[in-house]
Each structure stands twice: as structure tokens, then as C-alpha cells.
Amino acid sequence: xxxxxxxxxxxxxxxxxxxxxxxxxxxxxxxxxxxxxxxxxxxxxxxxxxxxxxxxxxxxxxxxxxxxxxxxxxxxxxxxxxxxxxxxxxxxxxxxxxxxxxxxxxxxxxxxxxxxxxxxxxxxxxxxxxxxxxxxxxxxxxxxxxxxxxxxxxxxxxxxxxxxxxxxxxxxxxxxxxxxxxxxxxxxxxxxxxxxxxxxxxxxxxxxxxxxxxxxxxxxxxxxxxxxxxxxxxxxxxxxxxxxxxxxxxxxxxxxxxxxxxxxxxxxxxxxxxxxxxxxx
Amino acid sequence: xxxxxxxxxxxxxxxxxxxxxxxxxxxxxxxxxxxxxxxxxxxxxxxxxxxxxxxxxxxxxxxxxxxxxxxxxxxxxxxxxxxxxxxxxxxxxxxxxxxxxxxxxxxxxxxxxxxxxxxxxxxxxxxxxxxxxxxxxxxxxxxxxxxxxxxxxxxxxxxxxxxxxxxxxxxxxxxxxxxxxxxxxxxxxxxxxxxxxxxxxxxxxxxxxxxxxxxxxxxxxxxxxxxxxxxxxxxxxxxxxxxxxxxxxxxxxxxxxxxxxxxxxxxxxxxxxxxxxxxxxxxxxxxxxxxxxxxxxxxxxxxxxxx
Numbered sequence: 001x002x003x004x005x006x007x008x009x010x011x012x013x014x015x016x017x018x019x020x021x022x023x024x025x026x027x028x029x030x031x032x033x034x035x036x037x038x039x040x041x042x043x044x045x046x047x048x049x050x051x052x053x054x055x056x057x058x059x060x061x062x063x064x065x066x067x068x069x070x071x072x073x074x075x076x077x078x079x080x081x082x083x084x085x086x087x088x089x090x091x092x093x094x095x096x097x098x099x100x101x102x103x104x105x106x107x108x109x110x111x112x113x114x115x116x117x118x119x120x121x122x123x124x125x126x127x128x129x130x131x132x133x134x135x136x137x138x139x140x141x142x143x144x145x146x147x148x149x150x151x152x153x154x155x156x157x158x159x160x161x162x163x164x165x166x167x168x169x170x171x172x173x174x175x176x177x178x179x180x181x182x183x184x185x186x187x188x189x190x191x192x193x194x195x196x197x198x199x200x201x202x203x204x205x206x207x208x209x210x211x212x213x214x215x216x217x218x219x220x221x222x223x224x225x226x227x228x229x230x231x232x233x234x235x236x237x238x239x240x241x242x243x244x245x246x247x248x249x250x251x252x253x254x255x256x257x258x259x260x261x262x263x264x265x266x267x268x269x270x271x272x273x274x275x276x277x278x279x280x281x
Numbered sequence: 282x283x284x285x286x287x288x289x290x291x292x293x294x295x296x297x298x299x300x301x302x303x304x305x306x307x308x309x310x311x312x313x314x315x316x317x318x319x320x321x322x323x324x325x326x327x328x329x330x331x332x333x334x335x336x337x338x339x340x341x342x343x344x345x346x347x348x349x350x351x352x353x354x355x356x357x358x359x360x361x362x363x364x365x366x367x368x369x370x371x372x373x374x375x376x377x378x379x380x381x382x383x384x385x386x387x388x389x390x391x392x393x394x395x396x397x398x399x400x401x402x403x404x405x406x407x408x409x410x411x412x413x414x415x416x417x418x419x420x421x422x423x424x425x426x427x428x429x430x431x432x433x434x435x436x437x438x439x440x441x442x443x444x445x446x447x448x449x450x451x452x453x454x455x456x457x458x459x460x461x462x463x464x465x466x467x468x469x470x471x472x473x474x475x476x477x478x479x480x481x482x483x484x485x486x487x488x489x490x491x492x493x494x495x496x497x498x499x500x501x502x503x504x505x506x507x508x509x510x511x512x513x514x515x516x517x518x519x520x521x522x523x524x525x526x527x528x529x530x531x532x533x534x535x536x537x538x539x540x541x542x543x544x545x546x547x548x549x550x551x552x553x554x555x556x557x558x559x560x561x562x563x564x565x566x567x568x569x570x571x572x573x574x575x576x577x578x579x580x581x582x583x584x585x586x587x588x
Contacts, residue, residue, distance in 0.1 A: 179428055192289065192293055200288050217296045
């Protein structure tokens, strides 16, 4: 409701633009969130006003939303952690990845011995991280993952982004990824899921892949691992080089990401902020 | 109650089928895992409609996600599952129910007795029927044999189903040819007399699902009977209530040449397999009176259970 009141105060220009698209005042919050997307934030260059100082909350523009929808990932300008959270809020419901934890995770390269069990650092330490989706251990993994280089941090390690649609898979191979069943561990109770599920969330095909919490449920299912790994070897991922104030939005239901190569002695300066977002308003 | 959601049941049915398919086809574990997969597939079919269809009456709230304090969610028995599938899944008739239950009973025998129930259970006895039933359940869920078995096994399953249908067709064609030949050997006057008797007998035969049909062997009058699939809404026309009841044809009898076909697959092969409707008429007082009495009986039962 607070949002709806804010909407009413956005000003004549915003309302006019909204009314062009929506003839009536939105009755439901869901619709309202769609309307929000029309309240485009200007880029800092064009407005000359730092986003964090403005009244408006940072949101994706329609153009950006379309690009995210089309390519499965998006690079954005986010000069503060608050901006990252606001962007996350405009996409859905940000949530902590651990009970009682912060909405923002700080991802720091960690030696194996010091890493928490179950994390990728526990298995790989400073090494590259293989392609994966985040929160694969959850029945419904986060819809979006937002990453941002933390203030004062720097990184020579890129993040590699690979939309599922960019993989060269035949229909038969996609069928196998949908059919083969995997055991997913890491939550309260293990459960079964294919890599590509069209029955977990109605109306969506959901990509789930993390070899540290998933294993084929039967020998027959091993072929789906081979299919995906072989396709990833041939893939041409996007390399995101981290710069200050830069954020990356990943559609986690259809895009894989990985930690790229980099010099080990610079690891300690690489701090990424991460926000996980549940789908829906 | 996560265990009753469609997705988890569907994934587990696939896993159990994978386990079956990785076993020796002539060994006991292939049908054992397949039997478990069949039940999960049937449960998934109900869950696709709503998980409450899997809940024992005192666990209904759990199916809607309410914590009732019960530790274990009690699921309905396999027989109830398949009986419900019979109402929900198109073309899932008595034959399919009997076949499914015979597989489930064998599984029970294996698990609850000292008998080796799957030791002498060759694939020729059950596998094509099993795949045909799976296909019906899968279609009702919007899935396919390929999404259940994988492409290669699904192709083999389709071939087996087609062969079984071909076998059924051949046996039906033979039965029709025999009756036709017998009938054609009769004098013309005798043929006419039999046709005439058939007209009367078929009219006099009473069954709520009766539908008159022309015999594919002799051209005389026969009757189809079937299993009730669903009832349409009752409507008032003039002084009477009418209701269309849909039936799946499962039996045909010709009153002229005595051709008899039993089982939907056989009627389908004879070109008599389409579902049909019979309009029932009621006196409004009788219709609402019966409903009233049924409601009273249900209320009385509920009150009894509440005490």
C-alpha cells in the first residue's frame, strides 16, 4: 500500500505515461509492479543527479527489463548497496540466503580450510568456479541474482555468464535434460528434480544446475550431465569485467554463471555483493 | 504437504521407471520397480488435478498446506487411486483398472508375503498393457511416453502398444468374419426373422447405458453398454428434468448373430469405441427428492462421525 501511495505522488508526468499503458488505476499489486516499470529512472549521466540522492527508487526501465527478458542477464549502474536492494525490490522479493542472515551476501574468495561446508569455496577455494545456477538446493531457486562489486573492492577475475538459450542443444538433448532426474541435497530434505524442469513452477521452464549439491538419481540420468557439460565446453560465455558501481542481474532460472580465472594474489580484494530475489511482487 | 505435489510425484515416478529400465527385462526387479512407478504415476495424475485427491479424509487440510498437528499424512489406498483415475483419465476403463490392480496386488504380494511374486512374470504377459496404461495416465497429465521413459524406450513402447492394438484388431476382425460367414449361410428368410427378433430384443433390453448400434458382422440390431464417465448438468425442459450421461463403451452384443465384444479396446477395434451420451429424464419431484434424501443421509453420517 505504501508503494501505491508513492505511485500516486509520482507526479503528472509519471501518471500520464502510466495512463497511456494502463487505462485504469491498477487494482492489484501485481499490476502495480508492472506499472512501476514505466517509471523509468534516468541514467546518472542524463539526469546529473546521483541515483542514491534522488527520491525515486532505482528500478529497471522497460528497455532494461526487455533486455533482461531477452538475453537472460543485464549489466547496470548501481553506485551503492542500497541501489542494489532497490533494483532487487523492483524485480521481486529479495531474501536472505541463510536464516537470520543479511539480504546482501558478501562473496569473498576464501581458502578451502576457512570456507563453510557446502559452499563452492569449501570445494574449490581460490580456484575458478564452474558454471552453475544459484540456490539450486532450494525447491524453487531464486528467480534473479544481483551482483555488485563492493565499495572499495576490485577484481581482476571476471564473472562468466552463459544463458541457457545460447547453448547449442538439439531438441533431443533438451528433452533429456527435462526428463533425467537428479537428487538435490542441501536443504532440509533431499528432493528430485531434472536440470530443466517444466513442472516446478507453472508456466516456467526452470534451469537448475550445481554439481556440488546435485547428482544423477540413476545411471540413466548421467547422460544429462554429459550433455550439459559438453555444451558448456563449447559455449561462448559473456565475460563480465568488474568495475566500480557496476551491477549484474542474472535471470537465475535460465542463465548459468561462473567465476572466471584470475591471479590468486589479488583474490582478497575481490568482494562481490549478492542479493537473491524470489519471483513475484 | 510437499509429498503430494505433482512435481515430486512425477519426478519420483520417472526415477522408479529408470530403476526398472536399468534392470534385466527377464528378471523380477524390472516389473517390481515398474509396478511402483505405475502407482506413483497414477498418484501424480490425481495430484495434477489436486493433491487433496490423494489425502485420506482426515488429512484433507494437510493437502491444502495446513498444519493439523498430524505427523504423518495418510494417503488413500492404491485401489482408491486407480478408481479415481477411472473417473478422471479418458479411456481408462474397467480393463485398465483390473490390469493396474493386478500389478499392484502382485507388488503387495511381493512386499508383504514370502512369495516371489515377480519371479514368474514374463514381459509378454504385462508390458504392452502396462505401457498402454502409462500412456493414458501420461496423456491426462500433459506428458508423454518420451518424457516418462526417454525417447528410445518410448519408441519401443509405442511399437508394443501398436502391436497389441494390431493383435486386438486381428482378433476382432476374425470374430466379426466368423459371425458374418455364419449369418450369410442362413436362408434369407431366416436372416430376416433374426433381424426382426433382434429389433424387438434390443429394444426390450434395459440398461442405463444402453445404446443401439448396427452389428458390424450381420448388419442387425445390437446394443452397446458402457461405463459411466461423467454426468452433465441437469436441466428443466417443460415438466421434466434431463441430464446427459457420458459413457465409455465396453460391451457390444448383437441380438441377431450373437456377436459379442467385451472391453473398450475390442470395441474400439470394431469401430464402436467412441464415447456416447445417454439422456436420462426425471420427474423434478423425484430428482430433487432423491437429492434431498441423499443430502440428509450425508448430513446424518457427518453428524454421526462428529460425535
